Amino acid sequence: xxxxxLGVDTGSISTKGVIIDDENNIIANEYLWTEGNPVNAVKSVxxxxxxxxxxxxxxxxxxxxxxxxxxxxMLEADVVKNEITAxxxxxxxxxxxxxxxxxxxxxxxxxxLIDNGIVVDYAMNTLCAAGTGSFLSSQAKRLGIDVEDxxxxxxxxxxxxxxxxxCTVFAESxxxxxxxxGHKREDIIAGxxxxxxxxxxxxxxxxxxxxxxxxxxxxxxxxxxVVRAFEQVIGEEILVDKNSHLMGAYGAAILAKNNKKGRVxxxxxxxxxxxxxxxxxxxxPNNCEIICFYKNNILIDSWGNRCMNGSxxxxxxxxxx
Amino acid sequence: xKKIISFPHIGNYHIPIEIxxxxxxKDSVIMPAPKTTKRTLELGSRYSPDxxxxxxxxxxxxxxxxxxxxxxxxxxxxxxxxxxxxAEIQExxxxxxGYEFKFVKLxxxxxxxxxxxxxxxxxxxxISFFRFLYYLLLVIKMVGFIDRTEAxxxxxxxxxxxxxxxxxxxxxxxxxLRDISNFTSLAHVTKEYEKAFRxxxxxxxxxxxxVGVVGELYTAMEPFSNYFLERELAKNKVQVSRxxxxxxxxxxxxxxxxxILKSAGKYLKYTIGADGTDSVERSKTLxxxxxxxxxxxxxxxxxxxVNAMPMLNNxxxxxxxxxxxxxxxxxxxxxxxxxxxxxxxxxxxxxxxxREDITKxxxxxxxx
Numbered sequence: 001x002x003x004x005x006l007g008v009d010t011g012s013i014s015t016k017g018v019i020i021d022d023e024n025n026i027i028a029n030e031y032l033w034t035e036g037n038p039v040n041a042v043k044s045v046x047x048x049x050x051x052x053x054x055x056x057x058x059x060x061x062x063x064x065x066x067x068x069x070x071x072x073x074m075l076e077a078d079v080v081k082n083e084i085t086a087x088x089x090x091x092x093x094x095x096x097x098x099x100x101x102x103x104x105x106x107x108x109x110x111x112x113l114i115d116n117g118i119v120v121d122y123a124m125n126t127l128c129a130a131g132t133g134s135f136l137s138s139q140a141k142r143l144g145i146d147v148e149d150x151x152x153x154x155x156x157x158x159x160x161x162x163x164x165x166x167c168t169v170f171a172e173s174x175x176x177x178x179x180x181x182g183h184k185r186e187d188i189i190a191g192x193x194x195x196x197x198x199x200x201x202x203x204x205x206x207x208x209x210x211x212x213x214x215x216x217x218x219x220x221x222x223x224x225x226v227v228r229a230f231e232q233v234i235g236e237e238i239l240v241d242k243n244s245h246l247m248g249a250y251g252a253a254i255l256a257k258n259n260k261k262g263r264v265x266x267x268x269x270x271x272x273x274x275x276x277x278x279x280x281x282x283x284x285p286n287n288c289e290i291i292c293f294y295k296n297n298i299l300i301d302s303w304g305n306r307c308m309n310g311s312x313x314x315x316x317x318x319x320x321x
Numbered sequence: 322x323k324k325i326i327s328f329p330h331i332g333n334y335h336i337p338i339e340i341x342x343x344x345x346x347k348d349s350v351i352m353p354a355p356k357t358t359k360r361t362l363e364l365g366s367r368y369s370p371d372x373x374x375x376x377x378x379x380x381x382x383x384x385x386x387x388x389x390x391x392x393x394x395x396x397x398x399x400x401x402x403x404x405x406x407x408a409e410i411q412e413x414x415x416x417x418x419g420y421e422f423k424f425v426k427l428x429x430x431x432x433x434x435x436x437x438x439x440x441x442x443x444x445x446x447x448i449s450f451f452r453f454l455y456y457l458l459l460v461i462k463m464v465g466f467i468d469r470t471e472a473x474x475x476x477x478x479x480x481x482x483x484x485x486x487x488x489x490x491x492x493x494x495x496x497x498l499r500d501i502s503n504f505t506s507l508a509h510v511t512k513e514y515e516k517a518f519r520x521x522x523x524x525x526x527x528x529x530x531x532v533g534v535v536g537e538l539y540t541a542m543e544p545f546s547n548y549f550l551e552r553e554l555a556k557n558k559v560q561v562s563r564x565x566x567x568x569x570x571x572x573x574x575x576x577x578x579x580x581i582l583k584s585a586g587k588y589l590k591y592t593i594g595a596d597g598t599d600s601v602e603r604s605k606t607l608x609x610x611x612x613x614x615x616x617x618x619x620x621x622x623x624x625x626x627v628n629a630m631p632m633l634n635n636x637x638x639x640x641x642x643x644x645x646x647x648x649x650x651x652x653x654x655x656x657x658x659x660x661x662x663x664x665x666x667x668x669x670x671x672x673x674x675x676r677e678d679i680t681k682x683x684x685x686x687x688x689x
Binding site for chain 2: 083306
């Protein structure tokens, strides 16, 4: 029986799970939509990778992504890490010489600068979703095409349309306008890819020295149109790994491997019942929204509190009275 | 009608201000605004211009909550940037809301002791100028000690052996300060607590990670407005240093303003307004002192700090020290702040480890 390490990356749009072995090879992986229900998405991921991995003992678990805390509590994870660190760690294993990591996910985008295998700087989009995956998928919907075909259609264009993409909402009106005055569909699609790239570089990449080798990852890296647009604008080769969409989960798995606490993880978590209940703590005018997390009807964790009044211990003592 | 005097919050300074006002206005009620909470910010944002910086909103929220509790004299002090103009607008907004109150503005040069005495007289006190000056100096000295103590707490709270030992003593210390009315008792308390804080057991390695906080004064000094950033950092066993305090702003800065500009070296030729100059100078100094990282905080739209950012970028590049920028507003996402802080800490630790590995390797090479 082989030993494996599980990494789960639960993002806003998609949920990724990866099992690696001691040599950092990916044994099993799954990628599916979160659809606003991270707990269920993770359960499906677990079922899928359990089938793929066969006879394996998972020694430790790492979680990352925006639902890292929730999923960390659910899986009793050994490491719960932010996306930036997880992506950097994962990428450094695949591309040890990488200097710049561009990452565009569903609702956030980041840039990570690396020098000699060490993260030296990073930035994350702060204000809006322009220049992220959800921008592309909402525009694809408007044009009536699948976001998966986006890249290939974009590649057929030689004359990308200029789209005002400073803001997702206004980009949509500009896109409609360009379509109505007769721009070709593939040109508009290529223009959107270019808009995402320019937005990313002006927003997240502002003031950062982008040095090769450059690795591009996150869900949007699967879009060949965006990859080409990056290459055109930056003027350097952009590396995209075949597992680029899994890199966060891969990083979490590697972090789990390095932090194992000697506990065996059971896939039966997928069969358990997890419920979250939210309530507003009325003990002071802060009105913190506290989330209580139950496993098989037992409170296992809570968060959202700003002070001791809303801590797990306090909630438990109230509940038991 | 009895006077109920109130004022907005910034960090723990409501305690010495309350002490001072109680000493001066023996016949009035001194009531600091209710503690800043989410409601404060919601109230403040509702009645503030949308694009005004967030300290304005916090202040306004504090005033509204104070007025709701019956305050009828409000004090605003400050200056330096747009802040100096806020009192005027805040008064207008509050009057439009229908509140009746006396608004006392101490802006810039109004903070001269003679003028302050005149203002106090007009609010209603019969103490002599000599007494007034005595109390003022007493509280200034007290603030100096509070600032020194809190600097020590910031740098060490992450390493406390027993949880909450600093917080407990901190609260006890403020309780003791409330009884002080002369220099002798202040000296006693100073002596007692100087020792007591240093007696708290800490487990602090000599080469712990060190992070400096620079930036705009309100967001740096009011933990609620920066999502308790210093505390979050300290939890990861980081020494957090911050130079902006009331003592610095009122006493050190006016005295050393030329020195500060000179010390900023090639990064600044002219002052860039409000605290921007200090942010640049301090970041350079922190980098030279071997700090591991700098966190720059500002309210969204803060011009002086926006001015400082290109220089901070250059300092980061020249000294190879990471700088993390935060812009706070009423709409800031707490998760976003936490994710960035976490990543910042991870990055500092990774850098530190690799540097140690290199030194170890070099040592081995030189030995063999």
